[in-house]
Structures are given as C-alpha cells and as structure tokens.
Amino acid sequence: MDISTKQFRRCDLVKAEGRIDSNTAPEVRDAFEAITEDGRFRIVFDMSEVTFISSVGVWVLLETQKTCKRYNRGDLVIANVNEKIQHTLDLAGLLTFFRIYDDVLEAVGSF
Secondary structure (H helix, E strand, O other): OEEEEEEOOOOEEEEEEEEEOOOOHHHHHHHHHHHHHOOOOEEEEEEEEEEEEOHHHHHHHHHHHHHHHHHHOOEEEEEOOOHHHHHHHHHOOOOOOOEEEOOHHHHHHOO
C-alpha cells in the first residue's frame, strides 16, 4: 500500500493506493493520526486509487472522522470513491456520515 500526504493551507490531503484491509488499515490510521496529532483536523481522503475497503478500513475512517469532528474542530471528507466502495458504504448505512465529493479539487474547496 502506498500512502501519500500533502498539506494545504486549509486542509490536508491523504491519498491511498491499493486495498485497505486488516493488513494495511494500520498504515492508513497512522497517516491520519500523524495529521491530527499535529493539531490539524480538516482532512480530504482521496480514494481514486483504492480498489477495496474492508470493515477495518471503514472503522479507521469512522474513528478519524470522530476525532476530526470532536469539539467542532474539522471534518474528514472523501473524494473519488469508486462505485463498488460507495455501494459498500451504502450497504453499511454510512453514506450519511461522510461528505463525498467527485473530485479532490471540490473536496479541498469545501473547507
């Protein structure tokens, strides 16, 4: 799994490539935690190259969003979700918990 992060003035961008499962979810969690531990709580997660997300990966997204929204500090938004992953989130009833954007520019602009 390849994870890259980029800091912008208003938010941070995290991009992951490959599968997010029980083996790789800790890497994603560590990338998110590095950002929140630095006191930045506005995160865009680019999922354009993510091919699969397991329940452990979804749990990482929910925990990160909870951390970001605590005390009304920020938010975790998702960009470029493919249909299969969006269907998975829909089946789990989680589409209402995340703001999902069609592209990264729109997601970054939401902050």
